[in-house]
Amino acid sequence: MASTTGQDTPLVGRGNRDGARMFREWFDQLTEAAGAGRGGAYVFVMGSLGELLRTFDLPLVFPEINSLQTAVRHVAHEYLNQAEDYGYSPDICGYVKADVAAQLRSGALPMGRIPKPLIAVHTNACNTYIKWAEIWERMYGCPVVTIDVPGSRAAGRLTWPGDPAFEHDRRYVAAQIRELIPLLERVTGVRFDVDRLRENMKHANALSRGWQQVLALNRSRPAPFNALSDGTIFLGVANAYRGTEAGARYFADLVEEMEFKSARGIGTASAEAYRLLFVGVPCYPLFRRFTEMFGELGGNFVHSTYLWFASGGANTGYQCPLEDPIEGLAEGLLIGVRDAMDSMFFHTGPLLTMAKEFEADGVVYHPIKSCRTVSTGLADSRRALMQAADIPSLFIESDMMDRRVVSEAQLKNRIDAFFEGLASRRHQAAIGR
Numbered sequence: 001m002a003s004t005t006g007q008d009t010p011l012v013g014r015g016n017r018d019g020a021r022m023f024r025e026w027f028d029q030l031t032e033a034a035g036a037g038r039g040g041a042y043v044f045v046m047g048s049l050g051e052l053l054r055t056f057d058l059p060l061v062f063p064e065i066n067s068l069q070t071a072v073r074h075v076a077h078e079y080l081n082q083a084e085d086y087g088y089s090p091d092i093c094g095y096v097k098a099d100v101a102a103q104l105r106s107g108a109l110p111m112g113r114i115p116k117p118l119i120a121v122h123t124n125a126c127n128t129y130i131k132w133a134e135i136w137e138r139m140y141g142c143p144v145v146t147i148d149v150p151g152s153r154a155a156g157r158l159t160w161p162g163d164p165a166f167e168h169d170r171r172y173v174a175a176q177i178r179e180l181i182p183l184l185e186r187v188t189g190v191r192f193d194v195d196r197l198r199e200n201m202k203h204a205n206a207l208s209r210g211w212q213q214v215l216a217l218n219r220s221r222p223a224p225f226n227a228l229s230d231g232t233i234f235l236g237v238a239n240a241y242r243g244t245e246a247g248a249r250y251f252a253d254l255v256e257e258m259e260f261k262s263a264r265g266i267g268t269a270s271a272e273a274y275r276l277l278f279v280g281v282p283c284y285p286l287f288r289r290f291t292e293m294f295g296e297l298g299g300n301f302v303h304s305t306y307l308w309f310a311s312g313g314a315n316t317g318y319q320c321p322l323e324d325p326i327e328g329l330a331e332g333l334l335i336g337v338r339d340a341m342d343s344m345f346f347h348t349g350p351l352l353t354m355a356k357e358f359e360a361d362g363v364v365y366h367p368i369k370s371c372r373t374v375s376t377g378l379a380d381s382r383r384a385l386m387q388a389a390d391i392p393s394l395f396i397e398s399d400m401m402d403r404r405v406v407s408e409a410q411l412k413n414r415i416d417a418f419f420e421g422l423a424s425r426r427h428q429a430a431i432g433r
């Protein structure tokens with residue numbers, strides 16, 4: 001079936017349009033809360049516990065998302081410079097510095113204003129989370145809670161519900177959630193309502209199910225969405241609207257759109273000569289241009305590890321049991337955060353599977369200066385991939401926030417050379433060498 005962009009069909013592009021609108025609405029709500037002097041819950045994408053925090057009527061603030069928005073909107077350098085002048089090192093996570101500058105500006109960001117933290121809740125999925133939350137503790141004296149989620153002890157050695165090791169871990173996480181609840185009651189003055197939690201978890205389950213289906217639909221040829229550009233919009237909704245009816249509905253609609261595109265051979269705006277996988281965090285200072293540099297040469301990102309770890313494990317589609325919501329929430333958090341950590345630290349095996357399932361022609365590794373959690377070890381992981389499979393890969397370095405270390409010309413040179421290699425390889429295969 002011929003590929004078309006299908007721009008004349010109302011269903012096509014609905015996910016991007018609705019996603020952008022919902023994102024604006026979410027930020028408007030934050031601005032309104034800030035204006036009214038209400039505090040928010042500061043959380044992170046890898047294990048936000050949005051389902052629980054919403055039962056206390058807390059506006060959710062995702063500092064990682066706010067920070068990346070400054071880069072997409074080309075003002076990140078102003079925030080980074082301010083934080084560095086204040087004393088933060090150029091070496092540390094750029095998201096942290098943009099957030100510090102936003103706090104110094106009373107929460108002012110390009111999209112609006114964020115409320116101050118009433119409480120910060122985070123997991124140990126990234127070590128930076130722990131030090132980052134301490135900044136808010138120092139600035140505002142707000143309570144900071146770290147939920148310690150046990151990760152995989154080794155690649156591919158997962159345990160599941162019913163296994164004694166898993167049950168120990170789940171009890172450990174559930175005990176921490178039980179300790180968190182009275183603290184949330186104290187800081188918000190709202191009584192915990194287990195039925196509201198169950199309802200929110202139902203929505204989160206529906207959202208995860210939809211996210212998993214959407215990702216799987218990108219196996220189609222051509223892939224109905226670009227994992228870097230479109231995928232990031234979907235990811236924003238998956239995080240900001242987790243545990244809400246609107247989030248669940250959005251993903252049901254998105255499944256419908258992707259099924260529609262997939263059934264009719266409707267791909268992305270650029271032709272898909274090469275199907276690529278992306279490993280790492282996107283280059284937000286050149287967000288659109290980065291994808292274009294691949295698209296112009298026929299490259300389309302069909303999947304990425306980012307869509308796993310930055311969804312906090314929603315990609316697994318895992319359905320939290322609802323009979324005992326706290327135990328179910330602990331189980332979902334354990335599985336989701338563990339999966340997010342595995343997709344950063346142990347991704348070689350799953351990448352090989354992904355390459356096969358998505359019929360990938362190449363893998364693009366994108367280590368970045370200011371996120372060591374994701375970038376450390378990527379060179380070794382690339383070597384392991386190349387030893388295990390005959391699949392071309394590209395290793396390009398830049399940053400997710402700091403335009404001082406992003407060179408479009410250098411990236412373009414490397415990308416052009418990579419595509420020459422892909423073309424030559426295809427030619428050799430065609431002539432049977």
Ligand code: SF4
Nearest residue numbers: 093126128371372373
């Ligand atoms: S995962 Fe990377 S970008 Fe995210 S908070 Fe940790 S260091 Fe920063």
